Amino acid sequence: NAGVTQTPKFQVLKTGQSMTLQCAQDMNHNSMYWYRQDPGMGLRLIYYSASEGTTDKGEVPNGYNVSRLNKREFSLRLESAAPSQTSVYFCASSEDFRNEKLFFGSGTQLSVL
């Protein structure tokens, strides 16, 4: 069972470069989420998509954009990367927005130099 798949696993960017983090789930879940985790800290919600066709800001949305491409895929874009965006990024999904179980991917380690 693949579950939630994130690509790439590692990425190094220079300040000002752009990139898109990809996330796909194969559990037919309606809701998907992007979190970031800085060293020694808990996860913070960046954006979420409660259902296909909708996206909403989370706790720390500045500097990011998202696209819910279809029910399976939810991408996170950094238009102009900054060193403050160096972090581990986790994608997650749940059956629906009120469901208690989040399923997480294994993360993308992003370094912005």
Add this chain to the structure above:
Amino acid sequence: DAKTTQPNSMESNEEEPVHLPCNHSTISGTDYIHWYRQLPSQGPEYVIHGLTSNVNNRMASLAIAEDRKSSTLILHRATLRDAAVYYCILRDRVYAGNQFYFGTGTSLTVIP
């Protein structure tokens, strides 16, 4: 958002029970108590959740105080694989905009 307070770290001997405490004195009547854990270099995984009554599943038990201002995650027999950061999270299931807010959790070390 109602906040939770957890110890930064705890240790346990392998094969012994572990009791991970969580205080949530400002919990509201519609807040569910959730526990997730994060193994090294992995994303968090769901452990258990409850509202008022104690809950059991194959991974752990959740004991909720009668006034709901605190709860305890119980691992019945710690294994080395249980070494992880454990997050206690409150989430209002009624308010649709309320997401999971992860704090810094409790880092559990299991001693062989």
